[in-house]
Structure formats: C-alpha cells, structure tokens
Amino acid sequence: MTGDVWWEKDARAEGDLVPGPGPAGVQPELVEATREAVRSDVRGRIAGYTPDWTDPDRQDAGVALVRLFGTQAEPVLSRVNRLPEKVLAEHLATAGVRRRPASAAAALLEFTVNPPEGASVLVPAGFQSAASTPAGQIVYETDQDLYATPATLAALVVQEAGTLEDLPLGPAGPGRPFAPFGRDPEPGNGLWIGLAGTAAPYPRLSLGVVV
Structure with a gap:
C-alpha cells in the first residue's frame, strides 16, 4: 500500500483530507482503507511477482486469497488512518491536556x-422521552422535577447599570445570543422575564437555558 500515498518520499501532491479532531476539523487520510483498494493493489502486482498467473479467474484459489487478504487488511488500514488523531492526542498530553471522561448525553426538552x-403540570424526575435516530430510539429521562407552564415567553429585558435593554424575541425565543446579566455582570444587574397566559405559573417556574 505504498503506491500513491501522499507521505511517500517522492510524493508530488497532498493527500486527501477527511474530517478529524483538532482546530482545523480535518486530518490527512494516510491510505485508502477499503478492501477493494487493497485487492486492486494486489492484482496490480500479479504480473511482477507471479508472471505465471496469467488467468486470475474468479473461481481460482488465488483470487479467493486476494479477496480474503483485502477483507482482513481493511480494519488494519482503518487503524492506520487514525494515527494523526493519536499524534494529536499525544501532543496535547505533553501539554497537560486530557480528554474529558465519557458522560451521559443531555438534551433540553420543551x-x-x-x-x-x-x-x-408537574413533570416528575425520571419522566422518559424518546428521540428517533437511524440506529433506533434513544430514551432520555428528566433528572429532576419540573413544572410545565401554559404561559408563553412575551418579553426579555436585561437590566445593567440602571438601564434596560429589551431583547427581540422570535418564535423560539431570543433571536440571538445575549448576556443575561449584562456585559459586565455586577450586583444590581438582572434579567426580567415577562410571561403571557391565562394562568400564572404555579407553584413554581422551571426555566431551561441554553449556554
């Protein structure tokens, strides 16, 4: 698998870039990690290494071995393509940066x-909701009690240094990110929330905030 890879000594052009970790969001693809690419490379070497094999028929035992080799080499080459990710992780480790441990997925529900x-309406802790994905359904559970109110968000006002800023609202809430306690939070700043509805939130109001 050293025919046309970009990192060879005599390489002339850059290789393909694929999505990957890191600030750039891409990384080089070192080899084409597919079984068909492996089989094609092996077939291309038949004339040089086994010139007597002039009729590689599909029923030939040698063809079966080539196909088997391609199938076995595919996961190995896939691991080779993860070397840039490994190198990035090692460089970050030398700087004291560690990956965060795995944690349960979280979502904001409405x-x-x-x-x-x-x-x-009280939505008790442990209430289950499901989300459909191509791999099947993912079940979420609320981690604490919350109250769903019939009121709707009618106004948001940020109070900062004695001034009030009325934030524009869209169908799904604020139309842009905002600093809820002003650009320079300090005692006395505040966020005023105006609700509209026929019934007041009772006994308490649960708020969901996207950070």
Whole structure:
C-alpha cells in the first residue's frame, strides 16, 4: 500500500483530507482503507511477482486469497488512518491536556401544556422521552422535577447599570445570543422575564437555558 500515498518520499501532491479532531476539523487520510483498494493493489502486482498467473479467474484459489487478504487488511488500514488523531492526542498530553471522561448525553426538552388555558403540570424526575435516530430510539429521562407552564415567553429585558435593554424575541425565543446579566455582570444587574397566559405559573417556574 505504498503506491500513491501522499507521505511517500517522492510524493508530488497532498493527500486527501477527511474530517478529524483538532482546530482545523480535518486530518490527512494516510491510505485508502477499503478492501477493494487493497485487492486492486494486489492484482496490480500479479504480473511482477507471479508472471505465471496469467488467468486470475474468479473461481481460482488465488483470487479467493486476494479477496480474503483485502477483507482482513481493511480494519488494519482503518487503524492506520487514525494515527494523526493519536499524534494529536499525544501532543496535547505533553501539554497537560486530557480528554474529558465519557458522560451521559443531555438534551433540553420543551413540554407543551394542553389545553393551553390549563394550570402548570408537574413533570416528575425520571419522566422518559424518546428521540428517533437511524440506529433506533434513544430514551432520555428528566433528572429532576419540573413544572410545565401554559404561559408563553412575551418579553426579555436585561437590566445593567440602571438601564434596560429589551431583547427581540422570535418564535423560539431570543433571536440571538445575549448576556443575561449584562456585559459586565455586577450586583444590581438582572434579567426580567415577562410571561403571557391565562394562568400564572404555579407553584413554581422551571426555566431551561441554553449556554
């Protein structure tokens, strides 16, 4: 597998870039890690290494070995293509940077009260919701009690240094990121939330914030 890879001594052009970790978001693809590429390379060497093999018929035992070799080499070459990721991790490790440990996925859910003129509804901790993915359903559980209110968000105002800034709202809330307590948070700053609805939130209001 050293025919046309970009990192050879006599390489003339850069290789392909594929998505990867790091600031650039890409990394070089060292080899074409597919079984068909391996089989093609082996077949290309038949004339030089086994000139007597002039009729590589599909039923030939040698062809079966070539196909088997391609299948076995594919996962090995896939690991080779992860070397840039490994090198990046090792460089970061020398600087004291470590990967964060695995943790459970989290999502922000929105609950709608029906009918809209009803009272707040308790959604207890452990309430399950499912999300559909190509691999199947993923089940989430709420990690604490929350109250879904029939009220809707009508106004958001940031109070900073004695001034009030009215934030524009869209169908899904604020139309842009904002600093909830001003650009320079200090005592006295605040975030005012205006709700509209026929019923007041009761007994308490649960808020979800995307950071």
